[in-house]
Amino acid sequence: MLKYIYICVGAVTAVSLQAQNTVLDKVVAVVGDNIVLHSEIEGQFQQLKAQEPDIQDRERCRILDNLLLEKLFLAQAQLDSVVANPEEVEAELDRRIKYFTSIFGSVQKLEEYYGKSILQLKDDFRDDIAKQVVADKMRNKILGGIQVTPAEVREFFERIPPDSVPYFNAELELGQIVMFPKVNELEKKRAREKIEQLRKEILNGADFSYIAIRDSKDPGSAREGGSLGIVERGEMVPEFEAVIYKLKEGEVSEVFETPFGYHLAIVDEKRGDKLKVRHILITTEIYPSDLALVKKRMDSIAHQLQVDSLDWREAVNAFSEDEQSKSIGGLMTNPKTGTTYFEKADIDGTLIFTIDQMKVGEYSNPLPYSTYDPNGRPRNGYRIIWLKSETKPHKASLTTDYPKIQAAAKAEKQAKIIENWMKMHVSKNYIRIDESMLGCPEMAKWLTGRKPD
Numbered sequence: 001m002l003k004y005i006y007i008c009v010g011a012v013t014a015v016s017l018q019a020q021n022t023v024l025d026k027v028v029a030v031v032g033d034n035i036v037l038h039s040e041i042e043g044q045f046q047q048l049k050a051q052e053p054d055i056q057d058r059e060r061c062r063i064l065d066n067l068l069l070e071k072l073f074l075a076q077a078q079l080d081s082v083v084a085n086p087e088e089v090e091a092e093l094d095r096r097i098k099y100f101t102s103i104f105g106s107v108q109k110l111e112e113y114y115g116k117s118i119l120q121l122k123d124d125f126r127d128d129i130a131k132q133v134v135a136d137k138m139r140n141k142i143l144g145g146i147q148v149t150p151a152e153v154r155e156f157f158e159r160i161p162p163d164s165v166p167y168f169n170a171e172l173e174l175g176q177i178v179m180f181p182k183v184n185e186l187e188k189k190r191a192r193e194k195i196e197q198l199r200k201e202i203l204n205g206a207d208f209s210y211i212a213i214r215d216s217k218d219p220g221s222a223r224e225g226g227s228l229g230i231v232e233r234g235e236m237v238p239e240f241e242a243v244i245y246k247l248k249e250g251e252v253s254e255v256f257e258t259p260f261g262y263h264l265a266i267v268d269e270k271r272g273d274k275l276k277v278r279h280i281l282i283t284t285e286i287y288p289s290d291l292a293l294v295k296k297r298m299d300s301i302a303h304q305l306q307v308d309s310l311d312w313r314e315a316v317n318a319f320s321e322d323e324q325s326k327s328i329g330g331l332m333t334n335p336k337t338g339t340t341y342f343e344k345a346d347i348d349g350t351l352i353f354t355i356d357q358m359k360v361g362e363y364s365n366p367l368p369y370s371t372y373d374p375n376g377r378p379r380n381g382y383r384i385i386w387l388k389s390e391t392k393p394h395k396a397s398l399t400t401d402y403p404k405i406q407a408a409a410k411a412e413k414q415a416k417i418i419e420n421w422m423k424m425h426v427s428k429n430y431i432r433i434d435e436s437m438l439g440c441p442e443m444a445k446w447l448t449g450r451k452p453d
Helices: 002-009 014-022 037-052 057-078 086-104 107-113 118-143 151-158 184-205 208-215 238-245 286-304 312-319 349-356 396-424 441-447
Strands: 027-031 034-037 171-179 228-231 254-258 261-271 276-282 339-344 367-372 378-391 431-433
Touching: 002 228, 014 349, 027 037, 027 057, 027 228, 034 057, 057 228, 057 396, 057 441, 086 107, 086 118, 086 378, 107 339, 118 228, 151 171, 171 286, 184 208, 184 261, 184 276, 208 254, 208 276, 208 441, 286 312, 349 378, 349 441, 378 396, 396 441, 431 441
Parallel strands: none
Antiparallel strands: 027 034, 027 431, 171 339, 171 378, 228 276, 254 261, 261 276, 367 378
């Protein structure tokens, strides 16, 4: 069940993006003022099919079931005045773009595939993401701070028939310390001098759009003469907005810096908080020598860990630049399960060879590491791996698998709360389901006791 909830409100993939353009669309269901489109179901089904080729067609029923629940959350959120602020929506959009970029390999490839800039893709999905953020907030409001007691965990486990107790494969817990190179001062000076020269050309009469096409390193806007289209507050990084909202129409900005690099901007039109903007971006580069400095520093950290002169958690807090793992003591999270446990099949092939040669409690030497920054750009650095634990294949028990059993017990408790909440609210909302989906067993509960059409 969890994987369908994840797909429904947690991740839109490139497959579903494509489906919106290729599937003949129609309204499949209505909950209050919220509709479910055929393309929504088909996009998520194709995502599942890409992961599990043998998936059955009836999985579309489960997908619709989850979409109906999301729309019911939205309907109640409207009554309860639950809203998503622009910062929340933008953060979720950034997360999605990062995910898409990891699929295609680079921002440029993503933009080329869809024939749209990142800003245009964000615009296409901003409304949908805002609705999903609201649905998530409504779900969290319903569940509140639901927890399970040790007694509830034990009772849950004891209800499992002996022949149905799950069997767990060998699993690992891994920690990491990640470090990336910084742009050196000479490179910053080069980039700044380059864009200062471009500003002089423009002030001396050169066409801003021509310079953007010729020199800007923003692939999404450069081919459009630097145009970002119409932007609103909350859409751009704070450093960019701090400059553009102070400009007069037609005024060329001073050179300014954001996490992307150095910029020039010009506002062509102002409509309150909406601005028509062009910009030029000059990026900075990381050189092999910068990467070599990181490797040298990580060698020193690894040595201190290996001879026990440095505590793991202290090292994570002091040096690691991966915020997600840093927040939980350096432990890596398995994206498939959302836990810190990995089966060997879930671990990247280049990493598993290193881990196979390690014993529990040991640290690796620094290993090359590639990922993407929050803006979707590739980053190369190094990481040190810690093998925290390794279990053998075994039948589940409260002694060895308490955190997993606790999570399952909590999920069951949450599911019951959502089910009871749904029963209370189905009859209070207008619900219509297309006859093509009425054969789904999951639809019966959505039509019981509902208001008449």
